[in-house]
Amino acid sequence: MVKEPTVKINKICPTCFAETGYSIVLEENDRGILVCPKNPQHKFKPNKEGFLEKTEAW
Numbered sequence: 001m002v003k004e005p006t007v008k009i010n011k012i013c014p015t016c017f018a019e020t021g022y023s024i025v026l027e028e029n030d031r032g033i034l035v036c037p038k039n040p041q042h043k044f045k046p047n048k049e050g051f052l053e054k055t056e057a058w
Contacts, residue, residue, distance in 0.1 A: 014052060015042045 012023040013036040026034035026044065033055060036042035044052040 011044075011046075011052065013038070013042050014044075015039070015054075 010025045011034055013026055016022055016024045016036060016038060024036055024038050027037055029035055032045070034044045034046075034052065043055050045055045047053050
């Protein structure tokens with residue numbers, strides 16, 4: 001039995017990527033909201049399908 005390597009896919013800030021082309025990895029805060037470390041106004045939460053939705057909750 002061969003063990004397959006596990007790869008964690010990082011979620012990147014879609015706003016920063018669209019504006020600059022840089023892939024900034026989002027950080028999860030204690031409330032489960034993903035926040036961009038470069039611009040804390042960029043906040044996201046995964047929806048039921050796994051896509052990131054912009055949120056204003058802090």
